[in-house]
Amino acid sequence: xxxxxxxxxxxxxxxxxxxxxxxxxxxxxxxxxxxxxxxxxxxxxxxxxxxxxxxxxxxxxxxxxxxxxxxxxxxxxxxxxxxxxxxxxxxxxxxxxxxxxxxxxxxxxxxxxxxxxxxxxxxxxxxxxxxxxxxxxxxxxxxxxxxxxxxxxxxxxxxxxxxxxxxxxxxxxxxxxxxxxxxxxxxxxxxxxxxxxxxxxxxxxxxxxxxxxxxxxxxxxxxxxxxxxxxxxxxxxxxxxxxxxxxxxxxxxxxxxxxxxxxxxxxxxxxxxxxxxxxxxxxxxxxxxxxxxxxxxxxxxxxxxxxxxxxxxxxxxxxxxxxx
Numbered sequence: 001x002x003x004x005x006x007x008x009x010x011x012x013x014x015x016x017x018x019x020x021x022x023x024x025x026x027x028x029x030x031x032x033x034x035x036x037x038x039x040x041x042x043x044x045x046x047x048x049x050x051x052x053x054x055x056x057x058x059x060x061x062x063x064x065x066x067x068x069x070x071x072x073x074x075x076x077x078x079x080x081x082x083x084x085x086x087x088x089x090x091x092x093x094x095x096x097x098x099x100x101x102x103x104x105x106x107x108x109x110x111x112x113x114x115x116x117x118x119x120x121x122x123x124x125x126x127x128x129x130x131x132x133x134x135x136x137x138x139x140x141x142x143x144x145x146x147x148x149x150x151x152x153x154x155x156x157x158x159x160x161x162x163x164x165x166x167x168x169x170x171x172x173x174x175x176x177x178x179x180x181x182x183x184x185x186x187x188x189x190x191x192x193x194x195x196x197x198x199x200x201x202x203x204x205x206x207x208x209x210x211x212x213x214x215x216x217x218x219x220x221x222x223x224x225x226x227x228x229x230x231x232x233x234x235x236x237x238x239x240x241x242x243x244x245x246x247x248x249x250x251x252x253x254x255x256x257x258x259x260x261x262x263x264x265x266x267x268x269x270x271x272x273x274x275x276x277x278x279x280x281x282x283x284x285x286x287x288x289x290x291x292x293x294x295x296x297x298x299x300x301x302x303x304x305x306x307x308x309x310x311x312x313x314x315x316x317x318x319x320x321x322x323x324x
Contacts, residue, residue: 001088004096007120012096017124017154018051019043020117022132024171025054027077027225028086030191031162031169035127036090038159042125049093051121055100056080062100076221077174082197096121109135113148125155132158164188178226181293186226194226196251196265197236197287212310214266215286219251224263227252231292231317234267237284245269248310248317249288252297268310270318292320 004012012018021039025032036052043050057065064073078086080097087095098104098116107115112135117123126149134140142158149156162169169189177186178194186194198217215234232249249267267288294316300306 001084001092002094003084004094006098007096007116012051012094013120013122015122016046016048017122018049018094019046019125019127020051020053020121020123021127022053022134023129024058025052025083025087026058026074026171027174027190028083028090029169029171029174029189030164033090033191034162035129035159036087036092038157039127040091042127042157043093046124048124050091051094051096052087052092053096053098053116053121054083055104056097057100059100059105062105071223073223074171075175075179075223075225076219077171077178077225079196079198079220081220082195085197106136109140109144110148111135112140113145113152117154118152123154125157127157127159130158130160175225181226181228183230183290183292193233193289193291195235195287195289197285198265200237200284200286212268212307212314213272214268215288217265217267217286217288219263219265222263224251226290226293228296229294229313230290231294231320232267233289233291234269235287235289237286238273242273244289245271245273246317246321248294248313249290250297251290254297268314270314 002011007013019039019042021035023032023035036050039050039052058073058076061070061073064070084095117126126145128142128145130142132142132145134145142156146156165188167173167189174186174189177183177189183194196217196219198219201216201218215237228251230249230251232247234245234247234249237245247267247269249265251263251265253263254266265288267286294313298309300309
């Protein structure tokens with residue numbers, strides 16, 4: 001899959017054009033997956049590449065920060081890395097990550113169609129969701145986009161809501177499930193267990209001092225949708241064919257040892273394979289699957305209390321795996 005930063009690349013506007021869908025795709029849930037499958041089908045029918053146009057930061061992040069109320073923005077389900085990885089798994093040919101800034105926020109709806117869809121992306125087909133809007137002050141909608149497509153020679157289609165067991169699948173529903181610690185419901189909405197991936201970073205090595213070696217991954221957004229202590233499965237550290245490692249993980253700001261607001265995912269594997277060197281994980285891209293929430297983050301009075309807390313969480317996670 002090709003990834004483009006912005007619309008200025010000549011390949012995007014070249015003949016024979018492309019089939020485009022537009023959205024934030026936070027979480028790439030089952031509704032998104034159905035939309036991307038339809039996009040792929042339409043692209044093949046027309047003999048053109050499939051292309052996802054998405055935005056970073058999330059437009060609601062931008063407007064919340066501009067209003068001085070960053071806490072009103074939606075919590076983030078997936079990092080950009082994980083979003084792109086899931087879109088690639090869906091078979092999409094191209095992703096354009098467009099920076100959402102003042103210029104884009106102020107762009108009139110008709111200018112968005114002309115500058116972004118027609119000139120920038122050479123759209124032949126545009127697929128949007130049922131609540132799609134575009135342009136400054138959300139002035140454009142499906143009807144105006146359909147009319148613009150008829151004038152300018154591209155097809156426009158709308159996909160209605162996707163439901164699972166009568167529940168509308170949406171990023172908001174996934175956020176609600178993660179906030180409640182309902183990992184089974186989140187998995188049903190996502191079509192896969194919830195996971196976070198990233199490069200394993202060097203940390204303070206405090207886990208070793210406490211007797212619980214951890215792998216550190218940064219979550220590149222200040223407000224993740226999930227948080228707390230989880231039963232986890234750690235993937236991607238060994239060679240091809242090596243099994244994942246069961247363990248326990250913490251996603252949050254580490255209030256006992258740091259509390260600086262930086263979000264970190266720390267994962268402790270129960271049993272480190274004997275043939276792996278101690279530094280085997282550093283620099284690798286690991287994937288930590290959060291299977292079951294044990295509890296919210298706690299602030300302990302001392303490192304000794306923290307050690308006891310980690311031991312209790314590890315025992316609880318082992319018991320969860322044993323019960324499975």
